[in-house]
Amino acid sequence: MRRLLAAALRPAGAIGCALGVVAIALALLGASPVAVAADLADGAFGNWIAFTDTLARATPLVFCGLAVAIAFHGALWNIGADGQLIVGALAAGAIGPALGGWPHTLAIAAIIGAGGLAGAIWGGLAGWLRARRNVNEVISTIMLNFIAAQLLSWAVHGPLMEPSGAFPASRKIAAAARLQLYFPPSRVNLAMLFALALAAVCEFGLFRTAPGFELRALGRNRRASAFFGVPIARLTAGAMALSGMLAGFGGAVQISAITHRLYETISPGWGYEAIAVALVARLSPLGIVPAALLFGALDNGSQAMQRADGISPQLVYVIQALVIIALLAFDASAAGGWREAFGAGAPAEPNAGAEGGDV
Amino acid sequence: MLEARAISRRFGRTLALDRVDFHARPGEIHALIGENGAGKSTLVGIIAGRLAADSGAVLLDGAALRSGASAAALRRARIAAVYQSPMLFERMTWEENLALGGFDAGAAPRELDAVAARARQIAAASGFDLPPPRAIVADRSVAERVRLAIVRALSFEPRVLILDEPTSLLAPAELKIFLAALGRLRAAGRIVVLVTHKLAEARAVADRITVMRRGRVVAELRAADTGEAELARLMIGALPMALARRPPPEPDPAAAPALTLAALTLVREGRRVLDEISLTVRPGEIVGLAGVDGNGQAELVEAIAGAVKLDAGSIAPAPGGAAVAVIPQHRDRDGLVLELPLWENLMLAAPLRARFAPRGLIGCGAARRFCADLLDRFAIRAAAGPACAAGALSGGNRQRLSVARALAGAPRAIVAHDICRGLDLGAAAQVHRGLAEFAAGGGAVLLISTDLDELLECCGRLLVMVRGRVHETADRDPERLGLLMAGAAE
Incomplete structure (x- = not known):
């Protein structure tokens, strides 16, 4: 319990620091930081609709955050959650209208499964390239993001465009394939529970199963993993496919529960924001949930902040960026992860002074 | 004269050094021996300025060295150290490693060819091989890295050269030449501190031997006046079983190879x-x-x-x-x-x-x-x-x-x-x-x-x-x- 508290303390301190800097900036601009904070909080949690909107915005961040965290544990720097979410949404939007005659449960399984499968293929492709041809996954996933975005744009302007041809959007998915919204007009739906369950599954998978252990070992010491027979190629491809599947689920549930059709702008950059979410959560799958809630609340509250105080909603991006910088400054281990990621070579030997200092 | 006076250093609850005194005179090779955890590496770390002492002082010719002094200050004082795990930029070539610092290449410190030439000259004088041109450090063996670090240290013609277990990885032929190079440093009036756990080597090479046990100096002896058995006893308190030779195990000739x-x-x-x-x-x-x-x-x-x-x-x-x-x-x-x-x-x-x-x-x-x-x-x-x-x-x-x-x-x-x-x-x-x-x-x-x-x-x-x-x-x-x-x- 005390360890858990200590683990939560650092992100809390970092968030506090970032908010402090923003408060000073706001004061210099002549706005009252207290009033702005109050409006932001009101917009995020002020009433039932605001609160459930925050949940709805946090949900895709949980899916993508888990995707990022799983890959990062294996030192696979998946920057492609956005593209994987988009192809997930694309698959869901493509088959959704055709599921009219299906029983509800089956249609839901089909639409979410299709999204997961598409995401898995997208992520798995980058993983396979890494495993077989040693293609840097940072580059391949970013490129696949571009391809996914263009694919979506072409689809909603072309083959999937709604029949009237007036809007760049697809036809509505069949009613059977829609996740039910509870307590309308709030957007509470089962996908939120699904996201929570996936977080728990990821936590268990990473820390209590042999493949999860192997992935963490691989991410921390690739050479030692090779020496001890860890199946590196299989893990690399598998972890990237799994990562893509999680993001793909996120895209599918967005179609199934919220938008019911494809738009060009289906993702406002969730896959990128999720990297921040995963880092704030220090790659802990369970930690992703509160971190996603924080970012969802900031996104959601920013609208109210703009209405009430005339502050640009872009300020929220400033806050998010500051939180991440503060977090890296607070947390040496996260910084270490990034240092290793971008190839400063073998980490310095941290043995001096650990146990008497004499080796 | 290199002198450490009443050095203490604590790591957490462990007292790694307990008021340690240490002397090494110009023109001598001084071996520092002791078991793991005896405090050898901590002591040389403090002398070389890599670690700070909690109390006590390090003096070179009577002038106190600031503890935790910068690399540049130590270089001016001409103290060089080679550690067990040499600190190198793994993904760069060995020439780049030397050019980046800690190596005195003379007139053209950033010219890789000049650096390489000077390094080969030092290596040849010391009797070492260097890796092939433009070899990446990460691909080289531990011994090659140690040799590189030694060449780096020698480039400054240090007055004090500290070597932390360098010889365990050198081949016999290399070792002979290396020890001869140490002998030349001694003849030039330098101070060489050699940390080792090989008793025979300490006795053969060193003029004086300081023995440490559990963070204290237990003896300082002239190498000529002591024997391996005495050194072993001082180091661990009792003769280890390994020193009593046992016959190597015999294989079962009928068994299939494992x-x-x-x-x-x-x-x-x-x-x-x-x-x-x-x-x-x-x-x-x-x-x-x-x-x-x-x-x-x-x-x-x-x-x-x-x-x-x-x-x-x-x-x-x-x-x-x-x-x-x-x-x-x-x-x-x-x-x-x-x-x-x-x-x-x-x-x-x-x-x-x-x-x-x-x-x-x-x-x-x-x-x-x-x-x-x-x-x-x-x-x-x-x-x-x-x-x-x-x-x-x-x-x-x-x-x-x-x-x-x-x-x-x-x-x-x-x-x-x-x-x-x-x-x-x-x-x-x-x-x-x-x-x-x-x-x-x-x-x-x-x-x-x-x-x-x-x-x-x-x-x-x-x-x-x-x-x-x-x-x-x-x-x-x-x-x-x-x-x-x-x-x-x-």
């Missing part, structure tokens, strides 16, 4: 780093593989572990299974995951992974209990027990963990590469005893080392590895074996 390599060949950058290597190790024997570091031993171990793809040849049993356990030379780089807890590090070994994660689910409780028991049996000191991160252990304890893990997997054969590097007499004896018991119980051991004394003491059959080839030899004479290792008798 490890068979057939014509292994590995080509890297057009060079045959493994050149048709064939050998067998039978149950019950410890086979020694001698050789100067960098002649293909590391690649051989990688191949047996299944970490590289061979160009030709076969290994039986197939790599990656539970039948052969490998203890790699670079324990931190290749053997452990420093961020993960000890019990998870044990699970890196395939048989233990299979045991504690049958059907893929990890039994944490059982794995932790097993780890705690292993720590106990092998006297591995870990403050927080199985949950301790491997990186928090001292080097000696990490080494014992690697060996314990290999033995715990109950393999048919163990391939151990340089397992006694940096271990003191007591710990090395313990490791050797573990291997001997394993062999006595029907296990097969391939012991790869640069240390002939170690191989002659532990092994039955002896093999020599030179430039990717392996020859068997019946010769047990260290002098002639040294020549074989240098490739003189092909």
Whole structure:
């Protein structure tokens, strides 16, 4: 319990620091930081609709955050959650209208499964390239993001465009394939529970199963993993496919529960924001949930902040960026992860002074 | 004169140095010996300015050196140190490493060719080989890195040269030339401090010997006035069992080989780093593989572990299974995951992974209990027990963990590469005893080392590895074996 508290303390301190800097900036601009904070909080949690909107915005961040965290544990720097979410949404939007005659449960399984499968293929492709041809996954996933975005744009302007041809959007998915919204007009739906369950599954998978252990070992010491027979190629491809599947689920549930059709702008950059979410959560799958809630609340509250105080909603991006910088400054281990990621070579030997200092 | 007065230093609850006094005079080679954890590395770290002392002072010719002084200040004072794990930029070439700093290249400090030329000049004067031009440091052996660090230190013509266990990785021929180079430094009135755990070497090379035990200096002696037995007694308080020689284990001639390599060949950058290597190790024997570091031993171990793809040849049993356990030379780089807890590090070994994660689910409780028991049996000191991160252990304890893990997997054969590097007499004896018991119980051991004394003491059959080839030899004479290792008798 005390360890858990200590683990939560650092992100809390970092968030506090970032908010402090923003408060000073706001004061210099002549706005009252207290009033702005109050409006932001009101917009995020002020009433039932605001609160459930925050949940709805946090949900895709949980899916993508888990995707990022799983890959990062294996030192696979998946920057492609956005593209994987988009192809997930694309698959869901493509088959959704055709599921009219299906029983509800089956249609839901089909639409979410299709999204997961598409995401898995997208992520798995980058993983396979890494495993077989040693293609840097940072580059391949970013490129696949571009391809996914263009694919979506072409689809909603072309083959999937709604029949009237007036809007760049697809036809509505069949009613059977829609996740039910509870307590309308709030957007509470089962996908939120699904996201929570996936977080728990990821936590268990990473820390209590042999493949999860192997992935963490691989991410921390690739050479030692090779020496001890860890199946590196299989893990690399598998972890990237799994990562893509999680993001793909996120895209599918967005179609199934919220938008019911494809738009060009289906993702406002969730896959990128999720990297921040995963880092704030220090790659802990369970930690992703509160971190996603924080970012969802900031996104959601920013609208109210703009209405009430005339502050640009872009300020929220400033806050998010500051939180991440503060977090890296607070947390040496996260910084270490990034240092290793971008190839400063073998980490310095941290043995001096650990146990008497004499080796 | 180099002088340390009443130095104390604490790491957490451990008092690493307890009011230590140390003197070394110009024109002498001064050996500093002691067991793991005796405080040798901490003391030289403080003298070299890498660590700060809690109290006490370091003086050079009566002038106090500021503790924790900057690298530049130490260079002005002309104190240079070479540590056990040389600090180098792994992904750069060795010339770039030298050009980046810590190396005095004379007039053109950023010209790689000038740097290389000066380095070769220093290396030639000291009798070392340097890596081929533009070689990346990460690809070089430990011995080559140590040599590079020594060349770097010598470039400043230091008044005080501190060497922390540099000789354990040098070949006999290299060692002779290196020790002669030290002799020249001594003749030039320099102070050389040599940290070592090899008693014979300390006695042969040094003029004076300081013995440390548990953070205190227990004796300062003239090398000529003492013997190995006395030094060993001072170091550990009692004679270790290893000094009493026991006969190497005999193999069972009828048994099928536990490890068979057939014509292994590995080509890297057009060079045959493994050149048709064939050998067998039978149950019950410890086979020694001698050789100067960098002649293909590391690649051989990688191949047996299944970490590289061979160009030709076969290994039986197939790599990656539970039948052969490998203890790699670079324990931190290749053997452990420093961020993960000890019990998870044990699970890196395939048989233990299979045991504690049958059907893929990890039994944490059982794995932790097993780890705690292993720590106990092998006297591995870990403050927080199985949950301790491997990186928090001292080097000696990490080494014992690697060996314990290999033995715990109950393999048919163990391939151990340089397992006694940096271990003191007591710990090395313990490791050797573990291997001997394993062999006595029907296990097969391939012991790869640069240390002939170690191989002659532990092994039955002896093999020599030179430039990717392996020859068997019946010769047990260290002098002639040294020549074989240098490739003189092909």
